Amino acid sequence: MHHTNKCLLVWFCLGCLIPSLFAQEDEPVSPSQETGSSPVEFVFTGTQLINAQTTKIQPARSWYFEIQHRFGTVGLDSSLAEQFLGLDLPSAIRLALGWSFSDRLYLELGRTNVSKTLDLEGKYLFAQQTNDWKMPVSLAAYANVALRTEDFPTVPPNAYFGDSVTPFRYKFAHRLAYNTQLIVSSKLSERWSLQLTPVFVYQNLVPAGHDNLTMALSAGGRYKLGFSSALIFEYARVFNNRPANFIDPFSVGVEFGTAGHVFQLFLSNASRILESQIYTTRSADLLDGHFLLGFNMQRTYWRK
Amino acid sequence: MKKLTIVRLTVSPLAACGAAALLITGLTSCEKDQGPLILEGHGDHGHSCDTVVDPPAGDTLSYNNFIKPMLAKGCVQGCHNPSHPKLDLRPPVSYNQLLTDGYHAPYVDPANPESSLLIRHLRGEELLMPQGGPAWPSEKIDSVLLWIRQGALNN
Known part of the structure; x- marks a missing residue:
C-alpha cells in the first residue's frame, strides 16, 4: 500500500502515464496469495460515466465501438417543443473505436465533430478493489491527446x-490539447458505486488571460435500480479559468446494460464530449432551466 | 484461482508502444501560448493613441474605449505584462488587476479619486509611472481621474 500511495503522489505531480507504470514494475504486491481475496467486478458497467471516465476496462483482447451524442441546449420555454427537446438543433457527436490489450489497458481512437477533433486515449488500471476491502478502491490512470483538425480563422494584423x-500567428502545436486523469472508484455495496476524478487539461493555446492548465475535480456515481438498469449522476468542479458566469457541468441519467451493450441516456448542461472541451467551456445554466439531452452507447465484442 | 496482483505490469509490447506514442506526443509539443489578442491602435492599420480622444462631454467615460487602450499602449510593453510580479495591465486582465487582482489592488478609489494609487503614480506622487518618464500629459491623467470619479466602472 505504501508504494501505491507513493505512486499516487507521483501521479499527481507529473500527471503522466508511463512513469507510474515503470516505477511499479519491480515491486509487485500480491495480497491475494495470502488472503484469497478476489477483485471486485463491475464497479461501473461502461468505460465512461456520462462525461467522466471510469475505472472499467473491457476484457482482454476485446474491441468496442462507442457513440456519444449531445443534442442542442433547450430551455423550459417554447424552444422545448419547437426544437423537439433539442433534437432539431446542432449537436455534438463522437464516434470511437477501442481495443483492450489486456484486462488493465486499452487504447481508443475517436473523432468528434466539434472543431473536427481527432483524439487518442489510453487508460491503465493499476489497482483493483478487492472483495475483502484490503484494497478499498480501484485506481486507473487516463490520458487523452486531442488534435483539432479544423482550419484556424484568419488573424487580423493587429x-x-x-x-x-509578439505578433500572433497560429502553429501546429496550437491544435493539441491534453487531458490526464486519475480515477478513484469504489463499489460500496451491491447498489452503490462512487468515483472521484482529478482532471488536468492542458491546452497549448488558450484565450488571453487564461492559464494553459485547467484543473477540475469530477465526482460521480451509480445507483443500481435492478439487474441491468441504474441511475447515474455526475458533477464536476472546475478550479481555475472561470470567467464571470462560469457554470460547472452537472448530469443525471439512466443506464441500461445488456450482454455486450451499455446504453446511457441523460440530462446534462455540458454540450461538449471531450474533457478538454467540457472543462474549458461554460456549461448551460441549469438553474435557469437550460439543459440538453445526451446519450452514450457502447458495444463490446470480446474474444474468449 | 486467478492470482490478483495489484501492480503487476502485464502490458504487451504493442500496448507499451502505443502508450509511449501517447506520451511522446504529449511531451514534445507543449506550448504555453495565449491569444490571439486584438489590440486597437497597434499593427498595420492601427491609429495612433498618443493623443487622447476627448470623451463626449457629460457622458460616461468608457473604460474599454478610453482607459484600457491607454494602459495597453503605455504600460504593457516591457513592464506591466505577465512577467511583472505585481501588476499586469494587458487589455483582457487590466480591469480586474486594477480593482482586485493586482498586488496593491485596488489601485483606484472612487471615494477618493485624487488619492487613488494609479493617479498618484501617474502624477509622480508615488514612484513616477511610466518609470523614468516622461509623465503622461495632464489631460490624459484627467481622463483616468474622470473615469475613477464616475465610479471606475468596467464599461
Missing part, C-alpha cells in the same frame, strides 16, 4: 500573443 508584444 493580433498579438498574450504578452501584447
Whole structure:
C-alpha cells in the first residue's frame, strides 16, 4: 500500500502515464496469495460515466465501438417543443473505436465533430478493489491527446500573443490539447458505486488571460435500480479559468446494460464530449432551466 | 484461482508502444501560448493613441474605449505584462488587476479619486509611472481621474 500511495503522489505531480507504470514494475504486491481475496467486478458497467471516465476496462483482447451524442441546449420555454427537446438543433457527436490489450489497458481512437477533433486515449488500471476491502478502491490512470483538425480563422494584423508584444500567428502545436486523469472508484455495496476524478487539461493555446492548465475535480456515481438498469449522476468542479458566469457541468441519467451493450441516456448542461472541451467551456445554466439531452452507447465484442 | 496482483505490469509490447506514442506526443509539443489578442491602435492599420480622444462631454467615460487602450499602449510593453510580479495591465486582465487582482489592488478609489494609487503614480506622487518618464500629459491623467470619479466602472 505504501508504494501505491507513493505512486499516487507521483501521479499527481507529473500527471503522466508511463512513469507510474515503470516505477511499479519491480515491486509487485500480491495480497491475494495470502488472503484469497478476489477483485471486485463491475464497479461501473461502461468505460465512461456520462462525461467522466471510469475505472472499467473491457476484457482482454476485446474491441468496442462507442457513440456519444449531445443534442442542442433547450430551455423550459417554447424552444422545448419547437426544437423537439433539442433534437432539431446542432449537436455534438463522437464516434470511437477501442481495443483492450489486456484486462488493465486499452487504447481508443475517436473523432468528434466539434472543431473536427481527432483524439487518442489510453487508460491503465493499476489497482483493483478487492472483495475483502484490503484494497478499498480501484485506481486507473487516463490520458487523452486531442488534435483539432479544423482550419484556424484568419488573424487580423493587429493580433498579438498574450504578452501584447509578439505578433500572433497560429502553429501546429496550437491544435493539441491534453487531458490526464486519475480515477478513484469504489463499489460500496451491491447498489452503490462512487468515483472521484482529478482532471488536468492542458491546452497549448488558450484565450488571453487564461492559464494553459485547467484543473477540475469530477465526482460521480451509480445507483443500481435492478439487474441491468441504474441511475447515474455526475458533477464536476472546475478550479481555475472561470470567467464571470462560469457554470460547472452537472448530469443525471439512466443506464441500461445488456450482454455486450451499455446504453446511457441523460440530462446534462455540458454540450461538449471531450474533457478538454467540457472543462474549458461554460456549461448551460441549469438553474435557469437550460439543459440538453445526451446519450452514450457502447458495444463490446470480446474474444474468449 | 486467478492470482490478483495489484501492480503487476502485464502490458504487451504493442500496448507499451502505443502508450509511449501517447506520451511522446504529449511531451514534445507543449506550448504555453495565449491569444490571439486584438489590440486597437497597434499593427498595420492601427491609429495612433498618443493623443487622447476627448470623451463626449457629460457622458460616461468608457473604460474599454478610453482607459484600457491607454494602459495597453503605455504600460504593457516591457513592464506591466505577465512577467511583472505585481501588476499586469494587458487589455483582457487590466480591469480586474486594477480593482482586485493586482498586488496593491485596488489601485483606484472612487471615494477618493485624487488619492487613488494609479493617479498618484501617474502624477509622480508615488514612484513616477511610466518609470523614468516622461509623465503622461495632464489631460490624459484627467481622463483616468474622470473615469475613477464616475465610479471606475468596467464599461
